[in-house]
Amino acid sequence: MPSRSSAAASSASDHIQDLGAYVSASPSSFHAVHEAARRLDEAGFTGLDEREPWAGGAGSFYLVRDGALIAWVVPEDAGPTTGFNILGAHTDSPSFKLKPKPTTGAFGWLQAGVEVYGGPLLNSWLDRELRLAGRLVMLDGTEHLTATGPMLRFPQLAIHLDRAVNDGLTLDKQRHMNPVWGLGDPADFDLLAVLASHVPGASVDPARIGGYDVVIADTQAPGVFGANSEFFASGRLDNLSATHAGLAALIAHSSAASGGAAGGPIAVLAAFDHEEIGSNSRSGACGPVLEDVLVRISDGLGATVSQRRQALAASFCVSADAGHAVHPNYPERHDPANHPVLNGGPLLKINANQRYATDATGAAFWARLCGEAKVPYQEFVSNNVMPCGSTIGPLTATRLGIRTVDVGVPLLSMHSARELCGVADPHRLATVTELFFRTAM
DSSP: OOOOSOTTTSOHHHHHHHHHHHHHTOSSHHHHHHHHHHHHHHTTOEEOOTTSOOOOSSEEEEEEETTEEEEEEEOTTOOTTOOEEEEEEEOOOSEEEEEEEEEEEETTEEEEEEEEESOOOGGGGBTOOEEEEEEEEETTSOEEEEEOOSOBBBOOOOGGGOTTGGGOOOOOTTTTOOOEEEESOGGGOOHHHHHHHTSTTSOOOGGGEEEEEEEEEEOSOOEEESTTSOEEEETTHHHHHHHHHHHHHHHHHHHHHHTTOOOSOEEEEEEESOGGGTSOSTTSTTSSHHHHHHHHHHHHTTOOHHHHHHHHHTOEEEEEOOEEOOOTTOGGGBOSSOOOOTTSOOEEEOOTTSSSOOOHHHHHHHHHHHHHHTOOOEEEOBOTTSOOOOOSHHHHHHHHOOEEEEEEOEEESTTSSSEEEESHHHHHHHHHHHHHHTOOO
16 A cells, blocks of 8 residues: 555545555455555554454554454553544445355356345346455365456346346346356366465365355456546445545554654554344454454553443444435435435434434534544435435444444445445545544544
């Protein structure tokens, strides 16, 4: 990642190009944290092992737990009751995951057995060149990242064989969502052997693979387009747009802190896995990974149990996840008074039933941050007849008791294989996040 004095100092154009590079390097949640760790290493962060003791005190650190990453910067004058300012995001995206016995096929086709992961827009995955990516775990416990090039496709049935298709496309998740990846007899091929051959820098025996977490990802490169180059299209913007913004902001914040800046909260990036399927895992927001890290940071600063509670009471979480821009072809699906647009600034997400964790105090803090950063923001609320999705925000607030506000980059085509945002909005989110990392509520 290029060295920058601050996320705010970079241009929106530089940021969007770097976001594109990050997304391209992150076809799975495991790749997303690997690429984040690589960038943190380059920026001088120290990677820690959960199984080892940690030295307390100031510095910049991170740890990886499966497909999740927690990174943090402890200021020089941090003490037992210093609060945490946390940017929460997630690394996973809706997709398809390889099943056991993944090599299938019929009628001379080789196909892959996959299970739907999360809530993808199924039709958006049709007739695209796709890849497989994830991790292979060997019988001895070693792990390898793997990622193929373009090799799969969900082929749509020709209109000649379904004349009514434009009146309503119905896709059966079991019968119709089995991608093709070659020709031949499935008995003569092994998809795991193909994955093993794409492990970089290692010779992997497919017979020694004990388990795998492998998903399908789109291969089309991210791109800027529009009459004035105002749009950015890419896979996995939900939610690598926020993970990348937090990463850029934390690296910039660490650079400023190492230049002599002191004071303020402990800045934390919490990039969880499994948000798209409910967050109920050891690396998800319902799991203990964030709490484990915060407790160990406090312990390293000499905190008692009571002082740790004081620190949490002084903490704040910005839950950053993509949200909906108003769709010009479906205005009736949106709230009639609140119409967020692309390049109008990041969203402040509000829901009366706490599907988002924003309350008046959090909204006021977010408004203050955006004002000081000179970044516009937009309010998002759902139409009353449309069910509202949720995020990690309420989960983190409930688990740790930390005041939380939900925000995010506005998108069109959320959960599509290729989503759409404005060029300016991810950079604005990073700019506000950098200010947030150094600002006590």
